[in-house]
Amino acid sequence: MAMYVYSTQGEPVGFVMETFIHTMDGEPVGRIIGSRVHRIDGAYVGEWWKEMVVARPEGRPRNILPVAKPPRRMPPGASFSRRVVIHGGYRDTFHLLVEPDAALQEYAQAAE
Numbered sequence: 001m002a003m004y005v006y007s008t009q010g011e012p013v014g015f016v017m018e019t020f021i022h023t024m025d026g027e028p029v030g031r032i033i034g035s036r037v038h039r040i041d042g043a044y045v046g047e048w049w050k051e052m053v054v055a056r057p058e059g060r061p062r063n064i065l066p067v068a069k070p071p072r073r074m075p076p077g078a079s080f081s082r083r084v085v086i087h088g089g090y091r092d093t094f095h096l097l098v099e100p101d102a103a104l105q106e107y108a109q110a111a112e
Contacts, residue, residue, distance in 0.1 A: 002076035006051050008092040012079035018070075021053070021097060026072040029097040033064070039097055042066040046093035053097065054090035 005014035005021060014023050021030040021037065030039050030053075037046050037053045042064045047056040 004051065004079045005053065005094065007094060008052055008085060010081050010085040013094050015076050017073050020070050022073050023098060024075055026075050028070045038064055040067060040069050045096035053094045055093050056090050
């Protein structure tokens, strides 16, 4: 059974199967290791928090080794939008999973 990934605005943006995060059309884009979220190529994008991928100050941004891309999954179907989202003021970073250069730019600026 899939678990949905939501944006900080409350919209469903993806789903989780096993430890991999997929877009709503079934494309694998990342994985969850503990509370950290990484792209398939190993780039760190944020933290897994309350079914969202967010930038948390407690996160330790470091890249890991890439993994083989898992197969596409059948989308689990439409989900509802959340009415109330408590995102703790954390910035949504799901877009870093699907935009190839965004993660590199994001954390290159953070390192400066």
